[in-house]
Amino acid sequence: MTLNITMQALSDPTRRKILELLKKKDMSVTEINKNFDITMPSLSHHLGVLKQADLITYRRQKQELIYSLNLSVFENVAKILIKFFKK
Amino acid sequence: MTLNITMQALSDPTRRKILELLKKKDMSVTEINKNFDITMPSLSHHLGVLKQADLITYRRQKQELIYSLNLSVFENVAKILIKFFKK
DNA sequence: ATATAATTTAGACAGTTGTCTAAATATCTA
DNA sequence: TAGATATTTAGACAACTGTCTAAATTATAT
Numbered sequence: 001m002t003l004n005i006t007m008q009a010l011s012d013p014t015r016r017k018i019l020e021l022l023k024k025k026d027m028s029v030t031e032i033n034k035n036f037d038i039t040m041p042s043l044s045h046h047l048g049v050l051k052q053a054d055l056i057t058y059r060r061q062k063q064e065l066i067y068s069l070n071l072s073v074f075e076n077v078a079k080i081l082i083k084f085f086k087k
Numbered sequence: 088m089t090l091n092i093t094m095q096a097l098s099d100p101t102r103r104k105i106l107e108l109l110k111k112k113d114m115s116v117t118e119i120n121k122n123f124d125i126t127m128p129s130l131s132h133h134l135g136v137l138k139q140a141d142l143i144t145y146r147r148q149k150q151e152l153i154y155s156l157n158l159s160v161f162e163n164v165a166k167i168l169i170k171f172f173k174k
Numbered sequence: 175a176t177a178t179a180a181t182t183t184a185g186a187c188a189g190t191t192g193t194c195t196a197a198a199t200a201t202c203t204a
Numbered sequence: 205t206a207g208a209t210a211t212t213t214a215g216a217c218a219a220c221t222g223t224c225t226a227a228a229t230t231a232t233a234t
Contacts, residue, residue, distance in 0.1 A: 004100050011098035012192080013091050016171070029211060042193055044212055049191095063201050063210050078172030084103070085165035099222080116181060129223055131182055136221095150180050150231050 001054060006077050009053035014038070015046050019069065022056060028064040088141060093164050096140035101125070102133050106156065109143060115151040 009015055014036060021027060021035060033043050047067060050056045055074060058067045096102055101123065108114060108122060120130050134154060137143045142161060145154045 003103075007094075007098050007103070011094050014192090016090075016094070020171075030209090038192090039194065040211065041195080041213080045192070048212085060201085063208095065211065074172065078169065081168050081172065082165065084107075085161065085168070101222090117179090125222090126224065127181065128183080128225080132222070135182085147231085150178095152181065 001073060001076060003080060005053050006055070009049050009055060012046065012049075015050055018046060018050060019055065019074075022067060022069040026066050026068040028061075028066055030064070032067065088160060088163060090167060092140045093142070096136050096142060097164075099133065099136075102137055105133060105137060106142065106161075109154060109156040113153050113155040115148075115153055117151070119154065 010019075017035070018032060021032060029040065029043060029047065032047075033040060036043060047056065047058075051058075055070055055077070056067050057070050058065045060066070097106075104122070105119060108119060116127065116130060116134065119134075120127060123130060134143065134145075138145075142157055142164070143154050144157050145152045147153075
């Protein structure tokens with residue numbers, strides 16, 4: 001995990017909102033999309049960025065792809081940021 | 088303080104390094120610059136972004152501008168991020 | 175007042191990013 | 205095997221970003 005890729009991923013408000021949604025429950029792309037006013041390809045792009053940062057994972061369930069928070073990485077990022085902000 | 092501007096400011100590695108330096112001690116622009124391989128105008132740009140995000144402040148000391156961490160905002164950002172990362 | 179030192183502002187430029195439309199891929203169901 | 209559904213890939217484009225050089229600003233010291 002490189003902090004740079006992680007922070008870049010976190011710098012966009014849409015992506016932060018996706019993470020907030022996935023904190024509550026796993027969701028398909030279509031379900032995530034209902035919370036935004038962007039096209040599916042745009043959302044797919046954001047999911048790609050979050051995937052590359054290893055912040056989310058997905059599994060297939062019939063036709064749908066179900067995305068989830070990658071909890072271990074998410075918590076690791078939290079630790080690193082807390083350390084960064086510790087004076 | 089808007090999280091968006093803050094996160095945008097934190098997304099660049101040079102700016103994060105500037106904050107790390109200022110965590111240790113207040114520094115003039117020239118002194119900060121010795122830690123990087125960029126021109127003064129580029130550094131000045133980064134300081135501007137951090138200023139706009141209210142993460143740093145400065146005072147004049149003779150010819151020099153001495154930059155410091157804006158501790159209250161810095162700690163507030165920490166709180167917000169910890170909350171964000173809390174599952 | 176003039177020269178020097180410290181920093182910012184102005185303007186340009188290449189690279190990155192977020193968005194879109196159109197097309198492709200993958201899976202399920204009838 | 206078709207047709208429908210879910211999602212991604214490809215390619216284009218405007219906006220934003222980080223960098224630079226050159227010039228301007230601000231303050232000090234001679």
